[in-house]
Amino acid sequence: DQQVKQNSPSLSVQEGRISILNCDYTNSMFDYFLWYKKYPAEGPTFLISISSIKDKNEDGRFTVFLNKSAKHLSLHIVPSQPGDSAVYFCAASAETSYDKVIFGPGTSLSVIP
Amino acid sequence: DAGVTQSPTHLIKTRGQQVTLRCSPKSGHDTVSWYQQALGQGPQFIFQYYEEEERQRGNFPDRFSGHQFPNYSSELNVNALLLGDSALYLCASSEQGPEQYFGPGTRLTVT
Numbered sequence: 001d002q003q004v005k006q007n008s009p010s011l012s013v014q015e016g017r018i019s020i021l022n023c024d025y026t027n028s029m030f031d032y033f034l035w036y037k038k039y040p041a042e043g044p045t046f047l048i049s050i051s052s053i054k055d056k057n058e059d060g061r062f063t064v065f066l067n068k069s070a071k072h073l074s075l076h077i078v079p080s081q082p083g084d085s086a087v088y089f090c091a092a093s094a095e096t097s098y099d100k101v102i103f104g105p106g107t108s109l110s111v112i113p
Numbered sequence: 114d115a116g117v118t119q120s121p122t123h124l125i126k127t128r129g130q131q132v133t134l135r136c137s138p139k140s141g142h143d144t145v146s147w148y149q150q151a152l153g154q155g156p157q158f159i160f161q162y163y164e165e166e167e168r169q170r171g172n173f174p175d176r177f178s179g180h181q182f183p184n185y186s187s188e189l190n191v192n193a194l195l196l197g198d199s200a201l202y203l204c205a206s207s208e209q210g211p212e213q214y215f216g217p218g219t220r221l222t223v224t
Contacts, residue, residue, distance in 0.1 A: 004155075032211055043117070043203055043215030044156065089155050093211040099146065100169045101211050103155035 003027045004092050004104035012110045019077040021107050023090030026071065030092040034101070035064060035075050038087045047088075048075070080111045115140065117216035119204050125222045126194050134189040134219045138206030144168075145187040146213060147179060148203040156203055162187050191221075199223045 005024045013019045023033075031052035036044035050057040050064045050073065057064050063076045077084055090104040118137045126132050138145050144163045148156035158171035162181035181187045185206075191198055199222050205213035 006155075034211060036215075041217065043205070043217050046212050046214070049212060091155075091211075099144070099161045099163075099211070100158055100171065101146075101213065102158065103148075105153070105155045 002105070003030075004090055004102050006088075006090055006104040006107050008107050009105070010108040010110070012112060013080045015082055015111055015113050016079045019075075019080045019084065019109055019111065021075040021077075021088050021090075021109065023073045023075075023104055024071055025073075025092050027092070027094070027102075028071070029094040030102075031095050032093050033064070033066060033073050034091045034093075035062075036089045036091060036103075037084075038089065038106070044089055077109075080109075082111050082113050085109055085111050117204055117206050117214050119202075119216040119219050121219060122217070123220045123222075125224060127224055128194055128196060130194050131190065131192045132194060132221060134191075134202050134204075134221070135186065136189070136204030136206075136216060137186045138204075139214045142206035142208055142214070143185050144207045144209070145181060145185065146205045146207070147187070147189045148205065149173070149198075150201040150203055150218070152200075159189070194223045196223050 034049040035047040038044040066073045087106045089106045093101045146161040147159040150156045160170040165181045176192045178190045201218040203218045205215045207213045
């Protein structure tokens with residue numbers, strides 16, 4: 001049973017526009033959420049995170065929104081750049097076992113110049 | 114400052130054989146986690162090592178075992194390889210908390 005879901009396997013966006021990547025989770029014990037970016041032939045790279053005590057966290061062009069009641073989070077990239085083309089993984093962990101991080105299946109983002 | 118390194122890059126083994134993968138954590142990191150990433154899926158947590166002990170484990174059989182050395186480097190061992198063990202194996206290191214730094218992975222192919 002998949003505890004972290006990313007229902008869009010792929011997404012295409014025009015350069016300069018907003019990219020919105022979505023993630024849903026089922027385990028109510030999750031209280032810390034992360035986004036990772038992965039380029040081919042490289043390991044995932046940490047992008048941004050959010051604790052369940054917040055509903056928004058920003059870092060430059062990247063903003064993560066958390067809706068705890070809906071068990072949903074989203075990553076917004078504004079403006080999107082061709083270098084953002086990668087696979088994005090949503091991940092979650094629980095305070096009781098922060099070391100055990102559960103990843104979603106990923107969304108492949110293509111930013112078209 | 115070297116990041117997380119893994120060896121080998123690629124590996125081909127036959128069903129039933131055993132394999133050992135190696136990982137050196139980022140400088141200053143004392144915790145190492147191992148993940149299996151099958152094609153088209155996200156990384157699946159195998160286990161984590163801290164102070165040379167297995168601290169957390171995912172839903173993987175006992176054929177998957179590991180070790181952490183005093184210098185924090187780590188090994189992942191898989192016995193009695195199955196075709197389904199073919200995957201990218203990722204090592205990640207951290208100081209504390211869930212934010213981890215990943216290595217480039219070892220691509221294992223079982224034939």
